[in-house]
Amino acid sequence: MMANKEMEKLLDDIMIEHITSAPISELITEYDLTTNEIKITQARFHDRIHECKQKFKKAKLKNARTQLETEKKKHEEVDVVGYLTKKGKGARDILVELFIQQKLPENLTVAHREGKEITDEDAKQILANLIAMGAINIDD
Incomplete structure (x- = not known):
């Protein structure tokens, strides 16, 4: 069961890599898409990446604050x-x-x-x- 999930994830990663590295003209032909649909998808993709980067930055900042508070407590004790x-x-x-x-x-x-x-x-x-x-x- 676990091997199947890992295999599916690997295939998904390969497909994503293929799609993201393909020229727009190839995507239009292969998936019968319009230029507008591709632009919308690109915008959504960029927005999602931006969201993930923000979440990562916030998590990193939260971790740094936690470490700082731990260090402050050491000094107080x-x-x-x-x-x-x-x-x-x-x-x-x-x-x-x-x-x-x-x-x-x-x-x-x-x-x-x-x-x-x-x-x-x-x-x-x-x-x-x-x-x-x-x-x-x-x-x-």
């Missing part, structure tokens, strides 16, 4: 204070330690701070982001 308490160190000390041990991602960059030191709040935020991204395992 990070307990930096608990992590710092567990380590018994300050956020800046942990960042320096991770840097020295080369446990930070290779492509990590920190913005130029115009000669200013990083604040504890900045360090906590960087740690929260690294934990949320999975770059730091809080169980270690």
